[in-house]
Amino acid sequence: MATDIHPSAVIDPSAELGADVRIGPYVVIGADTKIGDGTWIESHVVIKSYTEMGKNNHIHPHAVIGGEPQHTAYKGEKTYTRLGDNNQIRECVTIHRGTVQGAQETVVGSNCMLMAYAHIAHDCVVGDNVIMANSVNLAGHVEVGRNVIISGMSAVQQFIRIGEYAFLGGASGYKLDVPPFMLAHGVRGMLFGPNLIGLKRNGFSTEACKALKKAYKIIFRSGLTREEGMAQAEKELPGIPEVERLTAFIREAKKGVTPDHKQRNCSESHDD
Structure with missing residues (x-):
């Protein structure tokens, strides 16, 4: 033609x-x-x-x-x-x-x-x-990684990174980095753990999904500082590429990382 x-x-x-x-x-x-x-x-x-x-x-x-x-x-x-x-x-x-x-x-x-x-x-x-x-x-x-889904009427502030395989809910606003593999939503976007459904649909192994879920709890919900949590996750989950990518992304954040929804009243600094 x-x-x-x-x-x-x-x-x-x-x-x-x-x-x-x-x-x-x-x-x-x-x-x-x-x-x-x-x-x-x-x-x-x-x-x-x-x-x-x-x-x-x-x-x-x-x-x-x-x-x-x-x-x-x-x-x-x-x-x-x-x-x-x-x-x-x-x-x-x-x-x-x-x-x-x-x-x-x-x-x-x-x-x-x-x-x-x-x-x-x-x-x-x-x-x-x-x-x-x-x-x-x-x-x-803004940087958006591969295989990301951003739902309708959401907005991302300048210089923010959205990591690969993340899912962002609708009518949400983001002023801090969203780590890879994560699920985030809310008017003020917050993390709700790994994007397990999306990861499974994209062929991630059960081992990788379980490791990300455990790493998330250690980093965001254990009460440890962010750096202590990442060190602990790396110690308990060695040699898992998805965990290594998650911690590397968080360490590279210049604007801070979106917090867990249970920490909405806490500081949003990635150094917490």
Whole structure:
């Protein structure tokens, strides 16, 4: 099948279109863009300059990809938006390009589903197989690990990390890092233990799930300081990659780690 472009579409001459690309009515594609093979761009989509996407993406009506950052210091610099393969970008999604103050690019991996009205701000990095439900908002510089699910109407503050295989409940707000493999929800997002259902669905072993559950109790509910809890978990559960990843993520946190819901009246510092 040859590339199919509706006559009402406006495409800059510098845009690079792959094979078998479909472009619907009233689409606008800006300068210095790259659209991978097999991509379907439906009506009224705007692809802004310096956007690159891989193969077989499906962009639904009224999405805007690669828009200028909502950043007061942005002065029109050449920065990028990059998408991988096989992404579903639903109606009215917005993804903004990077800034020179940040990584100079916003990155979305492959096999992601971004549902209607989701927003990814400048300099974010979103991993593979991520689902962001309706009206999820990521502020600038957020990092989302692979296989994360963020439920509808949730918001993540700038510079926050969401670890891989985490599940974030709906209508929640996050101002501290969410460790990998965890379940979090609540208006002020709190942890509720490992995301056991999601982990099992993704093929994690019973041994790994039990170890994460035990490690969680030691780190977050034992009454030990955070560092003491991690040391104890590593001592009692040696050689388990998922536990090692959990403790490494917590130690790397610069903004602090989301607390357990039973500690909602306690300090949220990761040093507690």
